[in-house]
Amino acid sequence: MLRSVRAFFAERGVIEVATPVMGAHGNPDAEIDGIRTAAGAHLQTSPEFAMKRLLCAGSGDIFQIAPAFRSGESGRGHLPEFTLLEWYRIGFDEFDLIGEVEDLLAGLLDVQVRRRVRYAEAFAGALGCDPFSASGARLRDLLHERIAWRGAPPERRACQQILFAHCVEGGFAQDELTTVHHYPPEQAALARIDAVDGVRVARRFEVYCGGWELANGYFELADAEEHRRRFARDNMERRLRGEDPVEPQPEFLRALEDPGLPDCSGVALGLDRVLALQLHQSDLRSVVPTDED
């Protein structure tokens, strides 16, 4: 698998890089918890910040096969240490990159059919409701109706995600590549938000196959100020939960200001899951020699 991946990028002139796994700063994303060493260093939750700094410095197209660490993620489809394939393409928008992800996965997984669907379409198809315009109350009602939700009422974004995972993803054909694009702006993470047909959408995508989310990509947000706003919002959420804020790398924010991030799209793909699909296993612990039980 690794040899095919490297051959795929060699053919396309994308160069392989290696960046530090450990650093003084973490990932502010409020839904991702990092792991820290006893000395206090943050282990990367993905190589995105380091790779974007290389892009700012003029690296051109790059890819990396890197370990990523996330606290508390453990189960059939999750390991606290896993392997990401992350790559960036200069001048690509998200649809150019989706095409490349499909080409790579079609080869690795021997999958023929490629489907693309807007988030709103997939959501409405399964739940009969537009996730962009529905009120928070409507989404919470759906949560009660469709999955007998009993806990504290989650906020709008979490409602969308829980409903999507329960009622939408399961409908994607196991033996096809399904790419979901045009996400609701509240789920933008670090993707650009633009108006498409008069609706603000996050230019983000996810690729599914075999019942698993395999890849998450963006037409990358380049604006440094907007990054600061989103990180501040993430840290506000952390504080509201009684957690410590996680500060972003100042070097990353400086590089976004000067020299700036070229227009590009990037994607992270879970290689352990691809390997599990190749070997027809439904549990990552069957393909990775881990000490997880």
Next chain:
Amino acid sequence: MANTYSTNEFRNGLRIIIDSEPYSIVENEFVKPGKGQAFNRVKIRNFLNGRVIERTFKSGESVEAADIMELGADYLYQDGASWHFMQPDSYEQYEVAEGIIGSARDWIAEQSRCTLTLWNGRVIAVEPPNFVELKVVETDPGLKGDTATGGSKPAKLSTGAEVRVPLFIEIGEVLRVDTRTGEYQGRVKD
């Protein structure tokens, strides 16, 4: 404050309280979009009625622990609507209402070692041993020597249970029966 379990302690067999009733986790799946809310999707079995339902919890949420205990106890006697059991080590006795015994009544004979499930100290379920040995009290006359033709007939056991047995079985014989399926396993030779 009662004990609680956080979702990251969830594992099969864990006993929790949902909607004021005790449940056991039979399946736990950690679900998390790469960018998004993590949650646990679980299947849980209700101790009181055996029904399995699905529930979803936001990861990190806490759920009340159910004070559930299982112990082995021998059946002593029945008095009116109550069944009496004794734990052999502590000699502690447990009185169980007829309604709780349920279908276990078909298999419980004196000295049967049963499994009692206690919730907050109260018996909520009784399980008979997987295999019991019971005497036949009623069946059609046996066909002497017919051990090969493979036919079967009903037989009533000392507890009142009815099982299908081979044609050669006679009244007074002791049979071994699987209580989970109600199937005849064989004759017990004295």
